[in-house]
Amino acid sequence: MQPARIGVYGLGTMGRALALNLAENGVRVAIANRETDWVADTMSEAGPLADRLVPAETLEGFVAALEPARMVLCMIPSGAPMDDMIARLRPLLDRGDVLIDGGNADFNDTRRRAAELAPHGLDYVGMGVSGGAEGARTGPSLMVGGSPESWDRLRPILTDIAARFGADPCVAHVGSDGAGHFVKTVHNGIEYADMQMIAEIYGLLRDGAGWEAGRIAGLFGDWTRGPLASFLVETTAQVLGHVDAETGRPLVDLIEDRAGQKGTGRWTVIEALRLGQSASAIEAAVGARAWSAEIAARHAGSALFNAPPVASDAPSQDALAQALLAGRILSHAQGFAVLRAAAREYGWDMDLSRIAEIWRAGCIIRSALLDDLASALAGQVPHGVLILSPDIAARLADAVPGLRRVVGWAVASGLPVPALSAALAWHDSMGQARGTANLIQAQRDSFGAHGFRRIDRPGDHHGDWPRVDNA
Ligand SMILES: NC(=O)c1ccc[n+]([C@@H]2O[C@H](COP(=O)([O-])OP(=O)(O)OC[C@H]3O[C@@H](n4cnc5c(N)ncnc54)[C@H](OP(=O)(O)O)[C@@H]3O)[C@@H](O)[C@H]2O)c1
Numbered sequence: 102m103q104p105a106r107i108g109v110y111g112l113g114t115m116g117r118a119l120a121l122n123l124a125e126n127g128v129r130v131a132i133a134n135r136e137t138d139w140v141a142d143t144m145s146e147a148g149p150l151a152d153r154l155v156p157a158e159t160l161e162g163f164v165a166a167l168e169p170a171r172m173v174l175c176m177i178p179s180g181a182p183m184d185d186m187i188a189r190l191r192p193l194l195d196r197g198d199v200l201i202d203g204g205n206a207d208f209n210d211t212r213r214r215a216a217e218l219a220p221h222g223l224d225y226v227g228m229g230v231s232g233g234a235e236g237a238r239t240g241p242s243l244m245v246g247g248s249p250e251s252w253d254r255l256r257p258i259l260t261d262i263a264a265r266f267g268a269d270p271c272v273a274h275v276g277s278d279g280a281g282h283f284v285k286t287v288h289n290g291i292e293y294a295d296m297q298m299i300a301e302i303y304g305l306l307r308d309g310a311g312w313e314a315g316r317i318a319g320l321f322g323d324w325t326r327g328p329l330a331s332f333l334v335e336t337t338a339q340v341l342g343h344v345d346a347e348t349g350r351p352l353v354d355l356i357e358d359r360a361g362q363k364g365t366g367r368w369t370v371i372e373a374l375r376l377g378q379s380a381s382a383i384e385a386a387v388g389a390r391a392w393s394a395e396i397a398a399r400h401a402g403s404a405l406f407n408a409p410p411v412a413s414d415a416p417s418q419d420a421l422a423q424a425l426l427a428g429r430i431l432s433h434a435q436g437f438a439v440l441r442a443a444a445r446e447y448g449w450d451m452d453l454s455r456i457a458e459i460w461r462a463g464c465i466i467r468s469a470l471l472d473d474l475a476s477a478l479a480g481q482v483p484h485g486v487l488i489l490s491p492d493i494a495a496r497l498a499d500a501v502p503g504l505r506r507v508v509g510w511a512v513a514s515g516l517p518v519p520a521l522s523a524a525l526a527w528h529d530s531m532g533q534a535r536g537t538a539n540l541i542q543a544q545r546d547s548f549g550a551h552g553f554r555r556i557d558r559p560g561d562h563h564g565d566w567p568r569v570d571n572a
């Protein structure tokens with residue numbers, strides 16, 4: 102039998118879709134799965150594409166079906182399952198083979214695995230894949246890590262299957278070892294923030310303005326054209342407009358308000374803090390999902406905490422749109438700041454503008470904004486802070502008054518907007534030439550003799566602070 106150019110192991114939602122996408126693009130693909138029934142299922146779902154699939158019942162058969170040097174793509178859960186998979190695959194692979202993990206993995210694991218496999222001559226590639234099942238089948242956004250040599254081998258195939266923004270394929274080598282998974286993690290962090298801010302605007306309309314889901318769907322539908330155009334706004338309009346066939350009520354009204362999370366948003370925040378960054382809008386979104394899980398406590402709180410009456414001067418639809426746009430710009434900028442810091446820390450040759458470009462199509466956070474961010478990142482970014490780029494600063498100057506208006510009204514009305522307000526606080530902090538950290542330094546020096554710098558003379562200093570009497 103003719104050998105396969107690449108093997109896909111793991112025929113769940115993503116693996117199956119990617120295997121079929123590869124086959125559709127003329128690539129011969131070996132397929133295998135832990136539960137072997139799924140191999141036959143995939144063959145029958147493939148229809149005419151089945152001619153390009155090489156089904157395997159065993160791992161040995163799967164590896165033997167591949168042309169050397171082999172390329173194996175695993176689409177399985179991250180963590181221990183991937184470590185087990187590597188342990189089983191390693192003895193079957195030869196020097197020069199490339200093993201790709203397309204799952205949402207912790208980049209620290211990817212770096213460790215790449216280092217462990219390198220002495221065996223195996224190239225380990227962490228690849229971020231975004232776009233869900235449909236993206237994987239018709240064109241995902243692909244964020245590829247690993248060595249430049251493995252990228253040379255993977256590039257033609259990945260270019261064929263990736264989403265396209267115009268003629269530009271949404272795939273790039275974003276840096277060595279764990280860079281691909283790091284970029285995917287930050288993509289997901291931004292995804293969390295965007296979803297949370299959308300949910301906050303929904304909450305203001307539902308609880309502040311008393312709008313029904315269908316009416317809110319209409320507004321989000323209007324926003325799918327123009328500066329807020331994006332997959333997530335489109336998805337929001339669709340889900341808000343969906344009616345439950347059994348009850349005739351908007352399905353969204355029947356869904357428990359407890360958000361799931363698999364960890365990528367949390368990883369973004371953890372890595373940001375490790376790098377001395379604060380992705381505060383993303384942190385707020387992760388925190389809001391955690392609070393959403395505390396349903397019993399929130400019920401108790403609702404009986405205890407007296408919410409103020411909703412303030413009368415509700416913001417206009419235009420202000421709400423500006424607020425969402427400003428929040429989106431600020432949370433993306435925080436994500437790019439994390440990427441910039443990580444590239445510096447880990448020595449990755451990371452082209453931030455190219456990353457914005459490959460997020461313009463195929464992935465979950467694709468939006469009209471990303472094209473503008475790509476252009477801004479391609480130019481001079483003052484102090485490495487994206488919101489200081491002239492075009493982005495000008496857009497914020499237009500949109501922030503709306504954000505301020507919306508956050509102010511929400512606060513006065515007792516309606517929570519944790520991500521929008523975190524984004525605004527970051528914006529306002531970055532706009533303060535003289536902040537308040539002088540007082541923090543004074544406090545630190547007074548109780549711990551930590552020292553401070555003065556603005557009127559050089560060197561390290563201590564204050565002659567009065568003692569606090571605790572008696
Ligand atoms: N779903 C998305 O939108 C999406 C998007 C981007 C990335 N991802 C990532 O892609 C990966 C796969 O996700 P999915 O949505 O395709 O998941 P899925 O539909 O649940 O499929 C999981 C696959 O992994 C296999 N598997 C599970 N545990 C295994 C183990 N211990 N050893 C070997 N194989 C095992 C399953 O095989 P069995 O049939 O034998 O259980 C199945 O083929 C995950 O890392 C996920 O984070 C998902």
Ligand SMILES: O=C(O)[C@H](O)[C@@H](O)[C@H](O)[C@H](O)COP(=O)(O)O
Pocket residue numbers: 205230231232233289292361362363364365366464465
């Ligand atoms: O880029 C994507 O295709 C998505 O981000 C995808 O990776 C998935 O939908 C997330 O894993 C959801 O993450 P949570 O389950 O943590 O919300």
